[in-house]
Amino acid sequence: xxxxxxxxxxxxxxxxxxxxxxxxxxxxxxxxxxxxxxxxxxxxxxxxxxxxxxxxxxxxxxxxxxxxxxxxxxxxxxxxxxxxxxxxxxxxxxxxxxxxxxxxxxxxxxxxxxxxxxxxxxxxxxx
Numbered sequence: 001x002x003x004x005x006x007x008x009x010x011x012x013x014x015x016x017x018x019x020x021x022x023x024x025x026x027x028x029x030x031x032x033x034x035x036x037x038x039x040x041x042x043x044x045x046x047x048x049x050x051x052x053x054x055x056x057x058x059x060x061x062x063x064x065x066x067x068x069x070x071x072x073x074x075x076x077x078x079x080x081x082x083x084x085x086x087x088x089x090x091x092x093x094x095x096x097x098x099x100x101x102x103x104x105x106x107x108x109x110x111x112x113x114x115x116x117x118x119x120x121x122x123x124x125x126x127x
Contacts, residue, residue, distance in 0.1 A: 062101045065122045066110070071099050073119035087116040 074084055081095040088095070088109065097103035098113075105124030114121050 060104060060124065062098055062103050062105050063122060063124070064101065066105070066124070067099050067101045069119065069121045070095075070113060070117070073113075073117035073121070074099075076119075077117055079117075084113070084116060088112050 074081070081099065082092045085092040085095045090109070094103065094109070098105075098109075107123050107126075110121050110123055
């Protein structure tokens with residue numbers, strides 16, 4: 001039966017003395033050495049700045065006009081969200097998200113909704 005070796009491997013320097021090291025695995029988090037600093041992402045911001053930024057990174061949501069148009073067209077056809085979702089080959093949560101205004105608009109799905117509901121719906125602006 002083999003066992004894992006937990007001791008730190010230390011290479012001796014040219015002077016013959018081994019440098020004093022402690023394994024970062026066995027150190028408490030508050031005593032771990034600091035790294036080279038925050039790493040920048042593709043946008044030029046650090047990961048922490050991206051996490052805290054709430055204005056510039058908001059995704060596009062369904063417009064008020066679109067959600068109202070979907071609800072009115074669906075009600076005119078006397079359909080439930082589930083029935084519309086079945087016609088669109090998607091789940092009811094997607095239709096619910098569009099009507100709540102929380103979905104990320106997809107013009108292909110909006111076109112499918114237009115055909116299923118028989119009504120002209122406002123499209124999402126292209127980015």
